[in-house]
Amino acid sequence: LAKTTQPISMDSYEGQEVNITCSHNNIATNDYITWYQQFPSQGPRFIIQGYKTKVTNEVASLFIPADRKSSTLSLPRVSLSDTAVYYCLVGDRGGSYIPTFGRGTSLIVHP
Amino acid sequence: GAVVSQHPSWVICKSGTSVKIECRSLDFQATTMFWYRQFPKQSLMLMATSNEGSKATYEQGVEKDKFLINHASLTLSTLTVTSAHPEDSSFYICSAKREGNTGELFFGEGSRLTVL
Numbered sequence: 001l002a003k004t005t006q007p008i009s010m011d012s013y014e015g016q017e018v019n020i021t022c023s024h025n026n027i028a029t030n031d032y033i034t035w036y037q038q039f040p041s042q043g044p045r046f047i048i049q050g051y052k053t054k055v056t057n058e059v060a061s062l063f064i065p066a067d068r069k070s071s072t073l074s075l076p077r078v079s080l081s082d083t084a085v086y087y088c089l090v091g092d093r094g095g096s097y098i099p100t101f102g103r104g105t106s107l108i109v110h111p
Numbered sequence: 112g113a114v115v116s117q118h119p120s121w122v123i124c125k126s127g128t129s130v131k132i133e134c135r136s137l138d139f140q141a142t143t144m145f146w147y148r149q150f151p152k153q154s155l156m157l158m159a160t161s162n163e164g165s166k167a168t169y170e171q172g173v174e175k176d177k178f179l180i181n182h183a184s185l186t187l188s189t190l191t192v193t194s195a196h197p198e199d200s201s202f203y204i205c206s207a208k209r210e211g212n213t214g215e216l217f218f219g220e221g222s223r224l225t226v227l
Contacts, residue, residue, distance in 0.1 A: 034214070046216065049214070087155075092214070099145060
């Protein structure tokens, strides 16, 4: 399983763009990168998933360099409600995938 | 999106009693579900992988006789904490992987267990 490393915490202000980087140096060829968001006392929820280059949806963008050894979750114009813990997971999408969580990044958005 | 529901969302029990937590996939079938435990300010720790129709696969250090997992149907997995003790107090979260999807996990709301 590819191990992931993220900053433990980040601070930002409302309206700013936030970029959270995840390192996964031993990512395998079949592995995808998936980001989840978790609010206190709730289960995580899916944000975005990608394999290479750039993926964008209505809430975030995911940038993946050519070597795929890292990825960056980009949250445009954050608001207070984006204060949460963000996790990146790396693994294949097959039946053998066992999703394990790293420490995640605690993002605090200030007024 | 797909919905996974957990019940109860919170439970308080006396030490020595058993508590059952249900995890249901409401609008899709899930042959595989995962159970996690999360302590305050910590990440999710995988406890076991629940496979429909077969025995669960437990992670190292997780007592299978204490945390009984049953995945009797394609939409229901249960976690029973047997003879609960205060140190079992935690936030338990289940997730389900929908067949044929992108590998995206759908998580339940979590169940807060407090053992007195």
